[in-house]
Amino acid sequence: MSTLLIIEQVLNGLQFGVMLFLMAAGLTLIFGVMGLINLAHGSLYMIGAFAAAAVAGATGSFVLALAAALAVAAIAGALIEITVIRRLYGKAHLDQVLATFALILIFSEGTRWLFGSFPLFLDIPDYLSGPVTLPGGIQYPLYRLTLIAVGLLVGLGLWVLIERTRIGIQIRAGENDREMIAALGVDIRLLYTLVFAIGAALAGLAGALVGAIQSVQVGMGEPVLILAFVVIVIGGIGSIKGAFIGALLVGLTDTLGGIFLPQFFKLFMEPGAATQTGSALASMAIYILMSLVLIWRPTGLFGARA
Amino acid sequence: MIPERLVNWIVFAGLLAFPLWAVVADEPFTITLVTRAVILAIAAVGLNIALGIGGLVSLGHAVFFGLGGYAMGILAYHAQTYTSLDLFGMSLSGTKSMPIIWLVAVVVSALAAWIIGLLSLRTSGVYFIMITLAFGQMFYYFAISWGTYGGEDGLSIYVRNGFPGLNTLVPIQFFGLCFALLGIVLFLNARLQSAPFGLALNAARQVPTRVETVGLNPTRLKLVAFVISGAITGLAGALFADLNRFVSPTMFSWQLSGELIVLIIIGGVGRLYGPVIGACLFVALEHWLGAVTEFWHVYLGLILLAIVLFARGGIIGLLTGKEGAYV
Numbered sequence: 013m014s015t016l017l018i019i020e021q022v023l024n025g026l027q028f029g030v031m032l033f034l035m036a037a038g039l040t041l042i043f044g045v046m047g048l049i050n051l052a053h054g055s056l057y058m059i060g061a062f063a064a065a066a067v068a069g070a071t072g073s074f075v076l077a078l079a080a081a082l083a084v085a086a087i088a089g090a091l092i093e094i095t096v097i098r099r100l101y102g103k104a105h106l107d108q109v110l111a112t113f114a115l116i117l118i119f120s121e122g123t124r125w126l127f128g129s130f131p132l133f134l135d136i137p138d139y140l141s142g143p144v145t146l147p148g149g150i151q152y153p154l155y156r157l158t159l160i161a162v163g164l165l166v167g168l169g170l171w172v173l174i175e176r177t178r179i180g181i182q183i184r185a186g187e188n189d190r191e192m193i194a195a196l197g198v199d200i201r202l203l204y205t206l207v208f209a210i211g212a213a214l215a216g217l218a219g220a221l222v223g224a225i226q227s228v229q230v231g232m233g234e235p236v237l238i239l240a241f242v243v244i245v246i247g248g249i250g251s252i253k254g255a256f257i258g259a260l261l262v263g264l265t266d267t268l269g270g271i272f273l274p275q276f277f278k279l280f281m282e283p284g285a286a287t288q289t290g291s292a293l294a295s296m297a298i299y300i301l302m303s304l305v306l307i308w309r310p311t312g313l314f315g316a317r318a
Numbered sequence: 319m320i321p322e323r324l325v326n327w328i329v330f331a332g333l334l335a336f337p338l339w340a341v342v343a344d345e346p347f348t349i350t351l352v353t354r355a356v357i358l359a360i361a362a363v364g365l366n367i368a369l370g371i372g373g374l375v376s377l378g379h380a381v382f383f384g385l386g387g388y389a390m391g392i393l394a395y396h397a398q399t400y401t402s403l404d405l406f407g408m409s410l411s412g413t414k415s416m417p418i419i420w421l422v423a424v425v426v427s428a429l430a431a432w433i434i435g436l437l438s439l440r441t442s443g444v445y446f447i448m449i450t451l452a453f454g455q456m457f458y459y460f461a462i463s464w465g466t467y468g469g470e471d472g473l474s475i476y477v478r479n480g481f482p483g484l485n486t487l488v489p490i491q492f493f494g495l496c497f498a499l500l501g502i503v504l505f506l507n508a509r510l511q512s513a514p515f516g517l518a519l520n521a522a523r524q525v526p527t528r529v530e531t532v533g534l535n536p537t538r539l540k541l542v543a544f545v546i547s548g549a550i551t552g553l554a555g556a557l558f559a560d561l562n563r564f565v566s567p568t569m570f571s572w573q574l575s576g577e578l579i580v581l582i583i584i585g586g587v588g589r590l591y592g593p594v595i596g597a598c599l600f601v602a603l604e605h606w607l608g609a610v611t612e613f614w615h616v617y618l619g620l621i622l623l624a625i626v627l628f629a630r631g632g633i634i635g636l637l638t639g640k641e642g643a644y645v
Contacts, residue, residue, distance in 0.1 A: 117619030
C-alpha cells in the first residue's frame with residue numbers, strides 16, 4: 013500500500029466529511045436553537061441539487077447554479093418554516109418526526125412529478141475539472157479539492173457568524189433562553205425563520221456541490237441525512253464544533269474503512285471471503301464508531317444536554 | 319361519539335368479513351391485500367408497545383421486520399437448495415415449516431432488540447430517534463453488501479412455507495393464519511396494558527422520576543418493552559416475507575420504519591386497535607390512490623400532516639373523541 017494512495021484516500025475522506033458538515037451544521041443549529049428534529053433536511057439538500065441542475069442546464073453557468081441552489085433552498089426552508097415547522101416548536105418529538113416525514117413524502121414525490129424519475133446531471137465547469145499536482149507529486153481532482161476548501165470556508169464563515177456577529181449573539185441567546193431574548197425585544201419568530209433558512213441554504217449548497225460528482229435524483233437526500241444524524245450524534249446535538257469534528261470522523265472512517273478493511277482482512281483470510289467480510293464491515297464502520305462513542309459518552313463528544 | 323370498544327369490534331369483524339366476502343366473490347387479490355394489511359398491523363402493534371405505551375420513538379423498527387424476513391428467507395433458502403446452514407461450527411439444515419421459522423424470527427429479533435435497546439436506551443429523546451434510525455441503516459447496508467443471501471437483489475423463495483394441517487398456498491388459509499396471529503398479538507397487548515408491567519411502563523413514559531422513586535427501574539422497563547416490541551415486529555417480518563415469497567434489503571429500509579410509525583399515528587397512538595385501523599387505511603390508500611395517481615405519496619404526506627397538526631388522536635381519536643397518548 014503506497015503512501016500516495018493513503019494520502020489520496022484521506023483527501024477523499026476529508027471531502028466527504030466537509031460536505032457532511034454542511035448538512036450536519038444546519039441540522040444541529042436547528043436542533044440547538046429551536047429544539048426541532050428535522051427529517052426534511054435531506055429534501056432541502058435534494059432541492060438545492062435540482063435547482064442547481066435546472067439552472068445550469070438553462071444558463072450553462074456553474075456559479076449561477078450554486079447561487080440558485082442557495083437561494084431556492086433558503087426560500088423553500090423559509091416557506092416550510094412559516095407554514096409547517098413553526099407549529100411544531102415545543103411539541104413532542106414524535107410529532108416533529110411525523111410532520112417532517114410527511115414533508116419528505118411531499119417533496120420527493122413533488123420533485124418526481126416536476127422533473128421525472130430519471131437522474132439529472134450537473135457538469136463540473138471546465139475551470140474546475142481535471143487534476144492538479146499537489147506537493148509530493150500526488151495527482152488529485154481540482155473539483156474535490158475545491159469542495160474541501162469551500163467546506164472549510166463555510167465552516168469558518170459559520171463560526172464568525174455565530175461567535176462574532178449580532179445575529180450570532182441572538183442565536184446563542186435563543187439557545188439558552190428564548191423567553192428572555194424575546195423580552196429583550198428580539199423578534200424570535202423572525203430569528204427562527206432566519207436560522208432555518210440558513211440551515212436550508214447550507215443543505216442546498218451541499219446538494220449542489222455533491223450533485224456535480226454524483227447524479228441528481230429523487231431520494232438522494234435521505235442517505236446523507238441519516239449520515240448527518242450519525243455525525244451530530246457523535247459530535248453532540250447542538251454543537252457546531254461537534255458537528256465539524258464528527259463530520260470529519262465519519263467521512264474519514266467511511267472512506268478509509270471501505271478501502272482498507274478488505275485489505276486488512278486479506279492479511280489472514282482468503283481474498284474472496286476477505287473482500288466480502290471487509291466490505292460488509294466497512295459499510296457498518298461508522299455505526300460501530302457511533303455505538304462506541306455512545307458507550308463512552310451518551311451525549312456525544314461535545315454535547316451538553318441529553 | 320362512539321365507544322372505543324364498539325369501534326374495535328367493528329374493525330375486528332370487518333377485517334374477518336371482508337376476505338370471506340372476497341372468497342365468495344372469487345377475488346383472491348383482495349384477500350392478499352387484506353393479508354398484507356393484517357401483517358403490517360401485527361408489525362405496528364409490536365411497535366405500538368414501545369411507542370404508544372413506552373414512549374420510545376423508534377425510527378429503526380424495520381431492523382426487526384427485516385430480521386424476521388431474513389430469518390424466513392435464509393431458512394427456506396437452505397431448505398429449497400438442500401444446503402446446510404453453518405453457524406458457529408454447527409451444521410444446521412434449513413426448514414420450510416412456519417412454526418420453526420416464526421420461533422427463529424422471534425428469537426433473533428428479540429436478541430437484536432435487546433442489544434440495540436441496551437445501547438440506545440443509554441440516551442433519550444432526539445438521540446434515541448437518531449440512533450435507532452442509524453442502527454436501521456447499519457442493517458440495511460449490511461444486507462446490501464452481504465452477497466451470500468442475494469445482496470441488493472434479495473432472495474426469492476419459490477414455494478410458500480408450510481403450516482401443519484393447512485395449505486398455505488390457498489390465500490384464505492394463509493390469511494386465516496395471519497389473522498389468528500394478529501388476534502393473539504392483540505390479546506397479549508391488551509393483557510400487557512392492564513398487567514402490572516404495562517402500568518409501570520405507562521408510568522415510566524409519563525413520569526420516570528416517580529417510577530424510580532417507588533423502586534422500579536424505568537430503563538429496564540423500557541428495555542423489556544423494546545424487546546417484546548421487536549420480537550412481535552420480527553414475527554410480522556417473517557409473515558410478510560412469506561406473503562411475498564421474497565426478501566430484500568428494502569425490508570430494512572428506514573422508509574419502512576417511518577411507515578410503521580405512520581400506521582400507528584393514522585389509527586391512534588397508544589390505542590389497542592390504532593395500528594390495525596392505520597394498517598387497513600394505509601393499504602387501502604396505497605391501493606386506491608396508487609391506482610388513481612402515481613404520486614400518491616403526496617396525498618399520504620398531506621393526510622399525515624393534517625393528522626399531526628390537527629387531529630392528534632388519529633382515526634380512533636376522531637371517532638371516540640379521545641386524544642392519543644402523549645408520547
